[in-house]
Amino acid sequence: RMQITLAILKPDVAVNPHIVYAIDKSILRNKFLIIKRKRLRWPKARAEQFYFQHAQRFFYRRLVEFMSSGPIEALILAKRNAIQDWRLLIGPTKVYKTQHTNPNTIRGQFGLTDTRNAVHGADSEESVHEEVAFFFPEFDVGKWNTKG
Ligand code: CMP
Numbered sequence: 001r002m003q004i005t006l007a008i009l010k011p012d013v014a015v016n017p018h019i020v021y022a023i024d025k026s027i028l029r030n031k032f033l034i035i036k037r038k039r040l041r042w043p044k045a046r047a048e049q050f051y052f053q054h055a056q057r058f059f060y061r062r063l064v065e066f067m068s069s070g071p072i073e074a075l076i077l078a079k080r081n082a083i084q085d086w087r088l089l090i091g092p093t094k095v096y097k098t099q100h101t102n103p104n105t106i107r108g109q110f111g112l113t114d115t116r117n118a119v120h121g122a123d124s125e126e127s128v129h130e131e132v133a134f135f136f137p138e139f140d141v142g143k144w145n146t147k148g
Contacts, residue, residue: 001080002078002079002080002082002144003078003079003080003081003082003083003144004035004076004077004078004082004128004132004141004144005076005077005078005082005083005086005121005122005128006074006075006076006077006120006121006122006127006128006131006132006135007027007074007075007076007077007086007090007119007120007121007122008072008073008074008075008119008120009023009072009073009075009118009119010066010067010072010116010117010118010119010120011066011067011069011070011071011072011116012066012110012111012112012116012117012118013110013118013119014039014070014071014072014073015070015071019110019118020073022109022110023106023110023118023119026089026106027075027077027089030079030085030089031079032077032078032079032082032085032086033077033078033079034075034076034077035075035076035077035078036074036075036076036136036139037073037074037075037076038073038074038075038135038136039071039072039073040071040072040073040074040135041068041070041071041072042067042068042072043068044064044065044068046068047063047064047067047068048064049134050067050131050134051063051064051067059114059115062115063115066115066116074135074136076132076136076139078144083121083122083123083124083125083128086121086122087121087123088105089105089106090105090106090107090118090119090120090121091105091106091107091108091111092105092107093107093114093117094114094117095107095108095111095112095113095114095116095117095118096113096114098111099111106118106119107119128141129141
């Protein structure tokens with residue numbers, strides 16, 4: 001069954017049209033449909049709100065600074081098992097490791113550091129609902145079957 005997920009292209013890649021193009025190709029080659037996309041910039045307060053569950057982590061300030069430092073793109077992607085498949089395609093969070101263990105993933109290819117790791121992927125159905133509402137309040141998630 002069709003499922004949707006929420007992806008973010010982070011400022012390290014969103015500033016570079018060549019990398020955005022390469023990531024788009026990878027998305028489509030892997031049979032995701034791009035349902036919605038929005039290019040925007042986050043005020044610091046928006047980044048703080050999105051990542052509030054990391055507020056106590058050592059990397060929170062640098063994450064908020066980074067995510068509000070330039071343009072980002074939010075995408076709603078659809079596919080069977082979209083949540084899991086997108087996370088497989090982007091690779092693990094920690095880029096220094098991922099460059100060696102999963103070099104063909106999006107983070108393995110385009111991530112710069114553990115913070116500047118190119119892309120984000122929602123990690124659960126609940127996160128998809130929250131994150132889609134965060135970027136696309138007009139989008140009716142309920143009309144989509146979000147089960148894998
Ligand atoms: P993301 O999938 O957007 O979710 C939380 C983000 O915090 C993560 O990607 C990274 O950008 C950042 N992050 C997670 N762990 C670390 C870490 N150990 N060091 C620095 N940044 C991190």
